[in-house]
Amino acid sequence: MTNQKRIFSGVQPTGNLHIGNYLGAIKNWLELQEKYQCVFCIVDYHALTVRQNPKIFQKKILEVAKIYLAAGIDPEKSIIFVQSDVLQHTELTWILNTLTKIPELNRMTQFKEKSERFEKNVNVGLFDYPVLMAADILLYQTDIVPVGDDQTQHIELTKILAKRFNKIYGPVFKIPEGLIKKEGARIMALDNPMKKMSKSSTNPANYLALTDSPEIIRKKIKSAVTDSGKEIKLDLQKPAVSNLLMIYHLLSQQPIQEIEKKYQSKGYAEFKSGLAEIIVEFLKPFQEKFQELGKNEDYVKNVLSEGAEKAQALAEETMKKVRKKIGLIN
Ligand code: AQP
Numbered sequence: 091m092t093n094q095k096r097i098f099s100g101v102q103p104t105g106n107l108h109i110g111n112y113l114g115a116i117k118n119w120l121e122l123q124e125k126y127q128c129v130f131c132i133v134d135y136h137a138l139t140v141r142q143n144p145k146i147f148q149k150k151i152l153e154v155a156k157i158y159l160a161a162g163i164d165p166e167k168s169i170i171f172v173q174s175d176v177l178q179h180t181e182l183t184w185i186l187n188t189l190t191k192i193p194e195l196n197r198m199t200q201f202k203e204k205s206e207r208f209e210k211n212v213n214v215g216l217f218d219y220p221v222l223m224a225a226d227i228l229l230y231q232t233d234i235v236p237v238g239d240d241q242t243q244h245i246e247l248t249k250i251l252a253k254r255f256n257k258i259y260g261p262v263f264k265i266p267e268g269l270i271k272k273e274g275a276r277i278m279a280l281d282n283p284m285k286k287m288s289k290s291s292t293n294p295a296n297y298l299a300l301t302d303s304p305e306i307i308r309k310k311i312k313s314a315v316t317d318s319g320k321e322i323k324l325d326l327q328k329p330a331v332s333n334l335l336m337i338y339h340l341l342s343q344q345p346i347q348e349i350e351k352k353y354q355s356k357g358y359a360e361f362k363s364g365l366a367e368i369i370v371e372f373l374k375p376f377q378e379k380f381q382e383l384g385k386n387e388d389y390v391k392n393v394l395s396e397g398a399e400k401a402q403a404l405a406e407e408t409m410k411k412v413r414k415k416i417g418l419i420n
Contacts, residue, residue, distance in 0.1 A: 095233040100131035103150040105289035106299035110277035114238030128168035139216040160379035171397030178405035182225035224248040239275040259415040280314040283329035304370040311366040322353040341372040
């Protein structure tokens, strides 16, 4: 047993993972895995709340695993696994469902937003998504959950459910804290700076996928929406340019002021072409590793099966306590 704090986070294998997923979540994981015991999940059950194509779903799941590995998540340091490989996730979800109140789920903004976007498939799973997420986190006695700011409400519910369970049945769950970085927690869509970049957007111009080729990146940045005026400046009145500046800053690690100064008397076109090159350069080593892993799928599958074994052992430790506390026959 280690005294290290435990981290849990995950990404859904939906659509194309984008620079927002990287900057809002995965980038922070790289720092955390050096200091803490990290558990990184590919949350395939979550993805099923929106209809997936069974013919490509497995490919998408493996793709996320390759993205984790290519981004630098190290299976020697962190546990990487697929949610549906650890059955305790659904078992705990059911138990937490019996402690969750309908109005608590009714007020979730992600549910409201996704119900509008997928109006023909407003299913019970979509409604119950935050409870499955709470189970994911609580199973691992998680201390810290690094996420983008769209997950704040879900983390709050997780804390409420953990406290509620502990109060009714006695202490089992650690109360986790969300870790939301000030910068990069909400990268906005390239085609609409008032909405977050989203991998399931039907418009590919919305996002910069981590696997986009240099040509596509240049094209997408060139056609990204800008604001009125010419200034390259971080400014609430300039949400589009501010978003692009933030991406520039986070990928190049150059201070915002320095970038503003560099493009002071230059127009959007020059700034955008500079930004496109920053992105292309940043993604190059990642994309090379990603391609390599594509040739070695057995290795990726092996990482996942070893990860599932380790995750299962941790999850079962918690579930044993849960079953006992609520009076089930273990
Ligand atoms: N635009 C974003 N900026 C910063 N962080 C983001 N995240 C998502 N979008 C942004 C963070 O990425 C992690 C994984 O997200 P997810 O797979 O759970 O899906 P999501 O939050 O629903 O994100 P998407 O990209 O919009 O996916 P779809 O379109 O499938 O719903 C999370 O930590 C999230 O906060």
